[in-house]
Amino acid sequence: MPALKPTSFVATITWLGVVPKLAKGIRSQAREALFATYAGFEEDVHAGVTRPSCVRMTETYPKGTEIRNVRQLSILSAEEMALIAADMGLDALDPIHLGVSIVLKGIPDFTHIPPNSRLQAASGATITIDMENRPCVLPAREIEQDSPGHGPKFKAAAKGRRGVTAWIEREGALKLGDELRLFIPDQPAWQHS
Numbered sequence: 001m002p003a004l005k006p007t008s009f010v011a012t013i014t015w016l017g018v019v020p021k022l023a024k025g026i027r028s029q030a031r032e033a034l035f036a037t038y039a040g041f042e043e044d045v046h047a048g049v050t051r052p053s054c055v056r057m058t059e060t061y062p063k064g065t066e067i068r069n070v071r072q073l074s075i076l077s078a079e080e081m082a083l084i085a086a087d088m089g090l091d092a093l094d095p096i097h098l099g100v101s102i103v104l105k106g107i108p109d110f111t112h113i114p115p116n117s118r119l120q121a122a123s124g125a126t127i128t129i130d131m132e133n134r135p136c137v138l139p140a141r142e143i144e145q146d147s148p149g150h151g152p153k154f155k156a157a158a159k160g161r162r163g164v165t166a167w168i169e170r171e172g173a174l175k176l177g178d179e180l181r182l183f184i185p186d187q188p189a190w191q192h193s
Contacts, residue, residue, distance in 0.1 A: 002186065003185065003186055003187075004117075004118060004183040004184065004185060004186060005183065005184060005185075005186045006181060006182075006183050007181075007182045007183065007184055009106065009107045009108075009181075009182040010106060010179045010180065010181050010182070011104035011105060011106040011107045011110075011119065011179065011180045011182065012104065012105050012106055012177065012178070012179055012180075013102060013103070013104060013174060013175070013176055013177060013178045013179075013180065014078050014103045014104065014105050014176070015030065015078075015095045015100070015102065015103035015176070016030065016031045016032070016033070016034050016101070016102055016103075016174060016175070016176060017029055017030045017031055017095060017096065017100060017101060017102075018031060018034070018041050018043050018044040018045075018101065019044055019045045019046065019099050020043065020044075020045065021043065021044070021045045021047075023045060025138065025141060025142055026098070026099030026138045026139065026142060027096050027097065027099070027142050028095060028096045028097075028098070028099055028100055028101075029096070030095070030096065032175060032176050033173060033174065033175035033176070034173075034174055034175075035171070035172070035173050035174075036125045036127070036168045036171055036172055036173070036174055037168060037171050038168055038171060039069075039072065039168070040069070040072030040073060040101075040167065040168055041072070041073070041101060044072075044101065046069070046071060046072055046073070046074070046101075047072060048069045048072070049068070049069055050066050050067060050068060050069050051066075051067065051069040051071065052064045052065065052066060052067075053065040053066075053067050054071075056134070069167060070128075070130040070165065070166075070167045071130060071165040071167070072101075072165075072166065072167045072168060073101040073102060073127065073165065073166040073167065073168075074098070074099055074100050074101050074102075074133055074163060074164075074165060074166075075100070075101060075102045075103075075104060075110075075119075075127070075129075075163050075164050075165075075166055076095070076098060076100050076102075076103050076104070076110075076162070076163035077103070077104055077105070077107065077110035077111065077161075077163060078103050078104065078105040079105065079108070079110070080110060080111060080161035080162075080163065081093045081095070081098075081103065081161075083157075083161055084154070084157045084158050084161050085157075087153070087156075087157035088143075088150050088153040088154060088157045089150065089153070090147060090150055093143075094146070096142070097139055097142035097143045097146065098139045098142070099138065099139065099142075100163070102127075102174070104119075104180065107182060110163065110164070111132055111133075111160060111161055111162060111163055111164060112132065112160070113129060113164070113182065113184065114129070114184050114185055114189075115129055115130060115131045116128065116129060116185050117129045117182060117183060117184045117185065118169065118182070118183040119166075119180040119181070119182060119183075120170075120180060120181050120183065121172060121173075121174055121178050121179070121180050122178065122179070123172035123173045123174070123178070124170055124171075124172045125168070125170060125171065125172025125173060125174050126168070126169045126170035126172070127166045127167070127168060127169065127180070128166060128167050128168075128169045129164050129165075129166050130164065130165045130166055130167060131164065131165060132160075132162065132163075132164055132165075133162045133163050133164055133165045134162060135154065135155045135156075135158035135159055135162045136155065137154075137155065139154050139158070140152060140153075140154040140155060
């Protein structure tokens with residue numbers, strides 16, 4: 001019996017990018033196509049099968065502990081980015097400021113899709129969702145460089161809209177305009193959280 005069920009939701013890739021490995025900040029560079037390996041997008045700073053744990057994992061591991069890299073990608077929703085921009089008083093939010101790997105359009109309330117959901121492309125490339133990506137000050141610094149006075153507004157505006165972190169379950173090509181089908185775990189929400 002399948003543990004994942006297909007949904008009627010299909011998202012379109014509207015932006016792809018990488019944060020170069022030698023970058024000083026999290027500014028992304030746009031790409032028209034990328035190959036997703038088991039390590040993520042090879043030229044991205046977050047690529048790797050494992051990684052040192054970060055501040056987000058301190059309740060589980062001491063910072064710097066080597067763990068499985070389930071933060072290979074940062075995926076945001078175009079719809080949620082528009083809401084963030086509006087709350088910040090901007091016409092639009094540029095993905096390059098957010099350290100984003102993929103921007104998708106077409107899945108409502110994207111940041112809150114269930115952990116362990118899958119996004120699958122026609123190429124077979126399959127992305128597994130880890131969890132919600134919490135807002136932090138790093139995008140604010142990038143935004144502030146190009147839109148002075150707006151950077152400090154990012155963290156509050158992005159709460160519950162910052163997208164998700166994810167990792168590659170099956171390798172394959174991804175390109176602008178590709179459609180990704182959403183599969184979710186076939187289980188009820190846990191009632192004791």
